[in-house]
Amino acid sequence: MIEVERLSFRYPGGALALKEVSVRFAPGKVSAVLGESGSGKTTFLLCIGRFLRFRKGTVRLDGADIRTLPEREFRRRVGIVFQHLYLFPHLTVLENMMLAPVHVLGRPGDEAEAEARKMLDRLDIGDLAQSYPGQVSGGQAQRVAIARALLLRPDYLFLDEPTSALDAKTADDFAAWLKGLKDTTNFVVVTHNLLFAESVATEGVYLSGGRVLDTGPVGRIAGHARAGKLVTRG
Amino acid sequence: MGEDAPGPADRMTFGRALAFLLRGFVLTLLVAAASLLLGFLVSIPVGIVLNLPGGVVRLVLRAVVDFIRGTPILIQLLFVYFGWPLIPVVGVSLSPIAASILALTVNSAAYMAEVVRSGLMSVSPGQRLAGRALGLRPWQVFRFVVWPQAFRIAMPPLMNSVVALIKDTALISVITVSELIANVRSVVSVTWNPAYYLVAAVLFFIVTFPLMKLAGRVERRMKERGFAND
Numbered sequence: 001m002i003e004v005e006r007l008s009f010r011y012p013g014g015a016l017a018l019k020e021v022s023v024r025f026a027p028g029k030v031s032a033v034l035g036e037s038g039s040g041k042t043t044f045l046l047c048i049g050r051f052l053r054f055r056k057g058t059v060r061l062d063g064a065d066i067r068t069l070p071e072r073e074f075r076r077r078v079g080i081v082f083q084h085l086y087l088f089p090h091l092t093v094l095e096n097m098m099l100a101p102v103h104v105l106g107r108p109g110d111e112a113e114a115e116a117r118k119m120l121d122r123l124d125i126g127d128l129a130q131s132y133p134g135q136v137s138g139g140q141a142q143r144v145a146i147a148r149a150l151l152l153r154p155d156y157l158f159l160d161e162p163t164s165a166l167d168a169k170t171a172d173d174f175a176a177w178l179k180g181l182k183d184t185t186n187f188v189v190v191t192h193n194l195l196f197a198e199s200v201a202t203e204g205v206y207l208s209g210g211r212v213l214d215t216g217p218v219g220r221i222a223g224h225a226r227a228g229k230l231v232t233r234g
Numbered sequence: 235m236g237e238d239a240p241g242p243a244d245r246m247t248f249g250r251a252l253a254f255l256l257r258g259f260v261l262t263l264l265v266a267a268a269s270l271l272l273g274f275l276v277s278i279p280v281g282i283v284l285n286l287p288g289g290v291v292r293l294v295l296r297a298v299v300d301f302i303r304g305t306p307i308l309i310q311l312l313f314v315y316f317g318w319p320l321i322p323v324v325g326v327s328l329s330p331i332a333a334s335i336l337a338l339t340v341n342s343a344a345y346m347a348e349v350v351r352s353g354l355m356s357v358s359p360g361q362r363l364a365g366r367a368l369g370l371r372p373w374q375v376f377r378f379v380v381w382p383q384a385f386r387i388a389m390p391p392l393m394n395s396v397v398a399l400i401k402d403t404a405l406i407s408v409i410t411v412s413e414l415i416a417n418v419r420s421v422v423s424v425t426w427n428p429a430y431y432l433v434a435a436v437l438f439f440i441v442t443f444p445l446m447k448l449a450g451r452v453e454r455r456m457k458e459r460g461f462a463n464d
Contacts, residue, residue, distance in 0.1 A: 071369070075366070075369030080367045082364060090383050090386055099379075100369055104369035132459040134459055149367075149368070
């Protein structure tokens with residue numbers, strides 16, 4: 001369980017980007033963090049991912065304050081796939097996949113390679129193993145980035161705007177594909193795409209102006225958003 | 235002229251002249267190789283520091299690199315050989331070859347550090363973020379993610395620096411090193427045949443041309459792999 005309590009964050013010299021955000025991500029279901037551009041979704045993700053240091057509020061992972069967890073343990077348990085994916089362009093897909101298992105988990109190379117190939121096959125992208133990231137499509141790159149993160153067997157995997165670079169058809173295919181991975185980890189999708197969130201997630205939170213405006217079933221939140229009921233006041 | 239010097243014009247066959255030039259060229263290449271190796275090793279930490287956001291060390295290195303890049307290598311060479319020994323306390327006399335290697339090392343390090351710096355800067359901060367998100371330690375992020383990309387980006391301009399330095403090595407004849415240029419001048423002074431200058435130029439070209447082609451090949455290979463620096 002990830003519990004976020006009254007999390008606030010202000011960029012140096014800037015406005016308050018998150019205002020007392022409280023939300024829980026329960027295991028066993030796909031969750032969504034929803035909101036328009038500039039709503040604070042990415043800041044929220046960077047705080048939870050320990051890339052931004054927040055002073056107010058707490059984020060707990062299974063009861064432990066994430067700020068007290070050793071770096072390696074935290075990174076192994078909470079994965080992030082960024083909007084721009086950041087596959088390593090100088091490495092093949094297979095090498096991208098093997099990097100963390102070998103150098104973070106300490107797996108022997110042949111074992112890591114076997115696991116990586118198995119994961120690629122499971123995710124229907126086995127034929128990309130020897131390709132370089134610059135040689136694969138946006139949808140394929142998205143899958144590779146997720147596969148790379150899944151090899152650390154994280155408890156939670158956050159996906160930042162996973163459909164932003166995909167056309168509507170590819171986004172639908174991706175949603176169906178993602179649903180097939182529910183048993184691999186607890187996914188949290190951070191997205192402005194209500195349709196996508198509805199198709200993959202059950203629970204969600206809606207951010208606007210750095211505040212939580214709604215939490216609960218994603219279908220209900222999406223309905224409120226479409227009806228214009230989720231607008232920041234003040 | 236020493237024992238390596240060419241003999242009288244009547245005994246100076248093309249074969250003997252070529253052998254004499256090649257001896258000088260080997261020395262040219264050895265001095266260039268030593269300077270390049272040392273210069274490259276120095277350029278990596280300097281390039282890394284130049285890429286940092288601030289600090290006194292960075293400012294000092296920035297000034298040194300700018301000064302070296304902004305002054306003629308010939309002056310640097312003359313200063314290291316003739317001027318440095320005269321400086322109290324730190325001044326030491328160096329042999330012509332040692333002075334050549336030192337001056338060329340410092341000069342090439344300055345140029346290559348700038349290339350390394352710009353290579354490092356070209357790697358997207360997102361790459362570091364992704365490396366950290368995967369649990370890699372900062373040094374591992376540098377070793378496995380940032381440096382290999384920066385090096386690939388820097389490779390073509392580094393090759394240009396290598397070619398430039400090999401050509402600049404011709405200047406060390408001014409501090410009495412018997413390298414190719416010194417030898418070709420000796421040969422021409424004996425034979426009165428300026429065509430030997432062309433021979434010397436061809437020798438340089440035989441070494442520099444493959445390096446220039448290699449730089450182009452590296453660039454093409456990066457493009458073929460779709461090396462998108464994102």
